[in-house]
Each structure stands twice: as C-alpha cells, then as structure tokens.
Amino acid sequence: MAIYLTELDSNKLWFPSPYEALQDPNGLLAYGGDLSTDRLLLAYQNGIFPWYSEDDPILWWSPTPRAVFYPKTFKPSKSLKKFQRKYQYQVSINMATETVIDQCAFTRSADETWLTHEMRLAYKTLAKLGHCHSVEVWHNGMIVGGLYGVSIGQIFCGESMFSLKTNASKIALWYFCEHFSSMRGKLIDCQVMNKHLKSLGALELEREEFIQSLLSLKQEKLVASSFKPQWIKLSSKENP
Template sequence: MSYNENYSFPNPETSDNQGLLFIGGDLTPQRILQAYSQGVFPWYEPGTPILWWSPNPRLILLPTEFNISHSLQKSLKKPFKFTMDTAFSQVIMACATNPGRINNTWITQEMIEAYTHLHRMGYAHSFEVWYENELVGGLYGLSLGRAFFGESMFHKMTDASKIAFYYLCKTLAEWNFDFIDCQIPTHHLQSLGAKIIERREFLHMLHLSLQHPTKHGLWNIF
C-alpha cells in the first residue's frame, strides 16, 4: 500500500515538549501506515480523542545489540517454543489485559481492531512464546521497510516477554533490519540494549530504512 499525502501529519519537529503532535483523525490502515512512515504513533486512553506522538528523544534497539543477561541465558535453555504470526489476536489481547494495565490500557478495542486489520494486510506481526502448548509470552508490532515498530509485549512466565524480544532481534538481524523503534525510553528496554537518540537522528534512520521494500505478508520461522 502506498502512502497517501491526504493522511500526512504535521512536521514532527512541531510536537510539544511531551511529544504530542496531533489530536483526532482515525485509525484507518492508510492513516496508521502514514503515521509510522513519518515517525508518528497513536497512544491514547479510552474515552479520549486519538493522540498522535513523535517524542524527542526516541528509544531504538539495533537487532544485533540485544543484551542477553545471565538469567535470560538460563531461561533460554528451558523447553520454550517460538512462533511468528500464529496467534496475533491472542497476543494483542494478552497485551491489552496485562496485569497492572487493565484499568488504564492504551490498547483500546479500536486499537485492537485496527492492528488486527493491519495484521491481516501483512504489516503487523506477532512473536509468540509457548510452554507446554500454552501461550506464555509474546509481543506485536508493525513493519515498514527495514524498520520494526514495537508496540507492546506480555508475559505469564518469568522472562517469557524477554525471550520473545530475543527472538524478534535474532530474526530481524538475520533479515538485515536496521532498527527496532521502542518509542519512549524505559529502563527495562535500555537494560536489553536499547539506546536513546535524538528525534532528528531517528527520522533520518527511518527515512533510510523506508528506501527498502517492506517484508510483507505472514512471517514464517527462520
């Protein structure tokens, strides 16, 4: 799908101090894809207008720079099974109902429907971690060019979300992806190897990544 200038957003440099760029609009596939192509993403709570953000600074992780801790190394030796794009609906629902986020989730029903639609179109993807045939961890995000935009992850077993993130990085590194957009800086993601960069540098990296074709459709195990 080509990007449509009718869905274009203001210059990200015009966002406020918190990174808020635009209020309103909708969550059609065209608008969401246009937003991500400009370094913008939706983030809002139920009952409020759709808020579109382009924060400065930005958090990214290079797929080859994932930090594997000693405890994670031990967890990786357990008999987990890893899959991609086999349980997208289960993953996004698990992220939306993650403990501690139930009463204040930004993954609204409207967001679930929008990203599920993008999954069916081949732009949104899920990474799943299974233990004894039970889904115990996972994440989902969006792919454009050689950039992956991480949205949310969950776990029901210790380190299961980190294992999903590890396999995400391993897969994207093998596919020569440039970076994972982690959006807003957090200590947790920084402990996994993510780094803070200025928005201007992020937008330049994104521009270069979008020069490459999008790996479109269902993703299969490497």
C-alpha cells in the same frame, strides 16, 4: 497554560511534521483523525504513533529521545541465557497475532491499558493486510508471552509486549532480534524508554537522528519470507 494542538480531519490524510511536536508533554503532536489503515501507515512512515486512553480523543505522538534496539548488536544477559537453557521456551512469528494483540491489552491493569477495542481492531486489520506482525512465546503448548508491531521497510515499530510467565517477553525480543537481523532488519523502534527496555539494553536516539534513520530504512526491503508464519526457536521437547 493552554496547549494548542493540530486537529486532524478524518477526511484528510495528513500529519504535521514530527518536529512540531510539543516538549511538554514530550512528543504530543496532534489529535483527532481516525485509525484507518492508510492513516496508521502514514503515521509510522513519519515516526508518529497513536497513544490515548479510552475516554480521550485519538492522540498522536513523536517523542524525543526515542528508545530503539539495533537487532544486530542485541545481547541477551547471561541470566536470560541460563533461564532459556533450563525452560526451553519456543518462539514463533505470526502464528497467533490477534491473540498477542489482545493479551497485550488484557494483561495490564485498567489504568495502564491504552489498547482500546478500537485500537485492537485497527492493528488486527493491519495484520490481515500484512503490515502488523507478532512474536509468540510458547511453553508446554501454551502462549506465555509475546510482542507485536508494525513493519516499515527495514524498521520494526514495536507497539507492545506481554508476559504470562517469567522472562517470556524478554525471550520474545531476544529471538526476534536474531530473526529480524538475519532478514536484513536494521532498527527496532520502542517509542519511549522505560525501566524494562533499559534493562534489556535499549538505546536512545534524538528525534533528528531517529527520523533520518527512518527516512533511509523505510525505503529498504526485508527478505521476502521475514514474516511468513514460522518457528524461529524450537527446543528438543515436543513442539506446541
């Protein structure tokens, strides 16, 4: 069966309504356009994100249901708390954003990697402009995990995470939820549910509920220092 999609003009900054996204494949909305800062920000402000492989055109998605975390109510498991007490990972914000973006791509197999060179450059540009942010997890002075995403008002649109050591990405999410909540953050968008997110307690929102949350929260502001480079978890051990 043929699929008819909206083709985006790179000279026109516009997206169709996310309610026009296909049911199969779930959430596919449009193709084409570019990865300019203005287009990416417009996409995230409307519940849309890019996801495509190296040899594909740029594909834009807005799936339903949407995987999310409410940072205020996020609860780490007892086993994760026990692990952290033993290993004392340390966690920072925006201290190595480009490294985190690259590691999110390089630590996956070739058939899993969607973070093309073009995508990585686009998010690094967003980071330099203050829109894309990272969480780094450190152990023995080295980055062993982390995550990154795009901040839109009081919503954080998570893009990817990685682990080089056991539980590193889980600890990144745990301490980021605590930090984000303390900075007036209300919702973390994780796009599509998977086993890893579900194991961490992610919930699902239908598109209409997610879009309504987005419309209200994107107008609200975080504490000004939310994404200033900083430590959000230190141990009694020597700092990295």
